[in-house]
Amino acid sequence: MSTGTLTEGSAPGGPHAGLAVHLPDDLKVTQWRVVRSEWLKFWSLRSSYITLAAMVLSMVAFGVLFSAVTANRWPVLPAAARLRFDATDTSLRGFELAQLIVGVLGVLIVTGEYSTGMIRATMSAAPTRLPVIWAKIAVFGVVTYVVGTVTAFVSFFVGQALLSSQHIQTTLSAAGVLRAVLGVGLYLTVVGLLGVALGWIIRSTAGGIATLFGLLLVLPALGEALPDSWSQHIVPYLPSDAGQSVTTVHPDPGSLAPWTGFGWFCVYALVGFVLAVVLVRRRDA
Amino acid sequence: MIQARGVTKRYGDKTAVDDLTFTVRPGVVTGFLGPNGAGKSTTMRMILGLDSPTSGEVTVNGKRYAQHSAPLHEVGALLEAKAVHTGRSAYNHLLALALTTGIPRRRVDKVIDLVGLRDVARRRVGGFSLGMGQRLGVAAALLGDPSTLVLDEPVNGLDPEGILWIRNLLRALAAEGRTVFVSSHLMSEMALTAEHLVVIGRGRLIADVSVREFTDRASSAVVRVRTPEDGRLRDLLVGADVSVTSVEPGVLEVVGLTSEAIGRIACDQAVPLVELTPVQASLEAAFMELTQDAVEFRVDTDGGERGVERSAA
Numbered sequence: 001m002s003t004g005t006l007t008e009g010s011a012p013g014g015p016h017a018g019l020a021v022h023l024p025d026d027l028k029v030t031q032w033r034v035v036r037s038e039w040l041k042f043w044s045l046r047s048s049y050i051t052l053a054a055m056v057l058s059m060v061a062f063g064v065l066f067s068a069v070t071a072n073r074w075p076v077l078p079a080a081a082r083l084r085f086d087a088t089d090t091s092l093r094g095f096e097l098a099q100l101i102v103g104v105l106g107v108l109i110v111t112g113e114y115s116t117g118m119i120r121a122t123m124s125a126a127p128t129r130l131p132v133i134w135a136k137i138a139v140f141g142v143v144t145y146v147v148g149t150v151t152a153f154v155s156f157f158v159g160q161a162l163l164s165s166q167h168i169q170t171t172l173s174a175a176g177v178l179r180a181v182l183g184v185g186l187y188l189t190v191v192g193l194l195g196v197a198l199g200w201i202i203r204s205t206a207g208g209i210a211t212l213f214g215l216l217l218v219l220p221a222l223g224e225a226l227p228d229s230w231s232q233h234i235v236p237y238l239p240s241d242a243g244q245s246v247t248t249v250h251p252d253p254g255s256l257a258p259w260t261g262f263g264w265f266c267v268y269a270l271v272g273f274v275l276a277v278v279l280v281r282r283r284d285a
Numbered sequence: 286m287i288q289a290r291g292v293t294k295r296y297g298d299k300t301a302v303d304d305l306t307f308t309v310r311p312g313v314v315t316g317f318l319g320p321n322g323a324g325k326s327t328t329m330r331m332i333l334g335l336d337s338p339t340s341g342e343v344t345v346n347g348k349r350y351a352q353h354s355a356p357l358h359e360v361g362a363l364l365e366a367k368a369v370h371t372g373r374s375a376y377n378h379l380l381a382l383a384l385t386t387g388i389p390r391r392r393v394d395k396v397i398d399l400v401g402l403r404d405v406a407r408r409r410v411g412g413f414s415l416g417m418g419q420r421l422g423v424a425a426a427l428l429g430d431p432s433t434l435v436l437d438e439p440v441n442g443l444d445p446e447g448i449l450w451i452r453n454l455l456r457a458l459a460a461e462g463r464t465v466f467v468s469s470h471l472m473s474e475m476a477l478t479a480e481h482l483v484v485i486g487r488g489r490l491i492a493d494v495s496v497r498e499f500t501d502r503a504s505s506a507v508v509r510v511r512t513p514e515d516g517r518l519r520d521l522l523v524g525a526d527v528s529v530t531s532v533e534p535g536v537l538e539v540v541g542l543t544s545e546a547i548g549r550i551a552c553d554q555a556v557p558l559v560e561l562t563p564v565q566a567s568l569e570a571a572f573m574e575l576t577q578d579a580v581e582f583r584v585d586t587d588g589g590e591r592g593v594e595r596s597a598a
Contacts, residue, residue: 023389045373113370119368284337
């Protein structure tokens with residue numbers, strides 16, 4: 001159907017005559033251009049919107065659910081339960097599910113390229129490869145941080161509004177509350193980036209998701225099974241335990257201090273990316 | 286210009302490409318020919334830096350692919366399998382590639398028009414037919430206005446119209462002075478498209494010649510002769526450099542004499558001829574003959590199993 005249009009609008013004969021017409025002189029791969037490319041790639045897939053929407057909805061919905069149920073049952077709640085109650089935690093609890101969704105999305109933005117073959121086009125366009133890793137970190141990091149933080153605030157405010165019917169709400173100015181709300185956004189961001197790192201390392205969607213869930217959910221369960229004298233030295237350092245210490249106003253006595261724990265969690269993600277960089281450079285695409 | 290120098294690629298103890306050296310020059314379509322599993326795709330992936338050679342080096346325009354500051358402008362590639370995320374539209378796929386190198390949007394529109402995908406450019410690639418997928422691959426290859434094109438089995442899955450389109454496109458690109466390197470396992474397709482051939486078998490270079498030379502070299506210049514007096518003619522023709530085989534009663538195949546010489550001898554000796562035909566080896570036959578040599582060569586170097594392999598082949 002297009003036969004013969006190749007040299008359309010060009011002087012015949014000269015080299016590159018047919019196609020050179022529209023190209024500027026500064027063709028060059030730069031880090032910023034790769035970031036723009038990855039930004040478009042992220043927002044041009046329906047799955048990105050669906051997954052982000054699922055993350056937002058699940059977090060807000062569970063915040064609403066827990067807050068409403070607690071407010072409803074408050075008059076009949078035993079004293080011990082009232083003592084354990086934490087208004088911030090109750091409204092933010094939905095992040096337990098949201099973290100899995102954002103982690104899956106992180107794995108998918110890499111493994112989706114491997115499973116479809118897109119990775120070969122990506123690596124042909126940016127054959128030094130590392131700019132692609134940095135660009136995916138930048139794009140996904142910014143997106144999850146913004147969405148995660150906004151969602152945390154929405155969950156918090158909606159939750160507090162529901163709890164206020166029993167006058168058991170808290171405010172951002174109370175000690176540790178603002179840190180916990182911001183901490184949820186940060187925690188979700190690093191979970192997502194951990195998923196991205198695992199995607200680069202493992203390259204298969206199923207394997208990446210299984211490993212991520214193993215790290216976040218199975219390790220703590222295994223840690224609890226250890227004798228107490230061991231587990232108290234191990235469990236606080238496990239990825240999800242360490243990372244989640246920043247998301248709660250009153251951390252358990254045994255867990256790490258909020259920012260220390262979050263620091264450990266970032267170190268795990270960093271180790272993941274070091275491994276990813278080494279493997280991506282060495283492996284055939 | 287693509288140059289491969291002593292390129293070897295091993296996966297574990299399997300050697301996919303074995304000490305390959307060849308040059309692909311601009312201005313003509315160069316066919317990359319070999320049976321399935323000969324190492325064509327591996328070689329093309331090494332040209333693009335997707336796989337790195339175990340030893341040796343491949344350069345494009347004097348540099349390794351990854352060393353170019355705008356690789357899409359140097360080499361456009363269509364790889365065998367679709368290298369496209371099925372959830373993205375054709376337009377966004379091309380735009381994402383274009384953005385990495387600073388290629389403007391209007392260029393994306395241009396290549397979409399060029400391959401005839403305008404009507405479906407906003408649709409998700411997952412729903413594309415094989416032919417539409419190939420057209421998208423060609424669009425991606427042309428995106429950066431590359432001086433070199435590397436196309437792995439571009440006619441696979443195309444309908445006759447698509448095949449004709451690719452064939453004309455490749456010739457036009459070469460005529461513009463570009464380097465065009467096209468792999469295929471279909472000799473007949475290469476006979477129509479390519480002027481030069483790089484032939485490999487089992488990862489080794491078999492030939493790096495023009496299409497004409499290739500057929501000439503492989504053709505043993507067989508002449509078929511049909512005559513009622515085949516016994517007598519055979520005795521007259523057979524000599525030191527001439528072999529005569531009897532295909533069926535009344536039909537001889539002569540190697541080592543031109544049809545002219547055979548006709549003259551038959552005339553002098555009053556042998557009636559019913560048919561006298563020089564059999565031109567097709568590219569297909571030439572290819573079979575040459576790759577078979579490669580197989581035998583391999584068996585020789587392995588030693589010992591020669592008889593077994595031969596009877597199997």
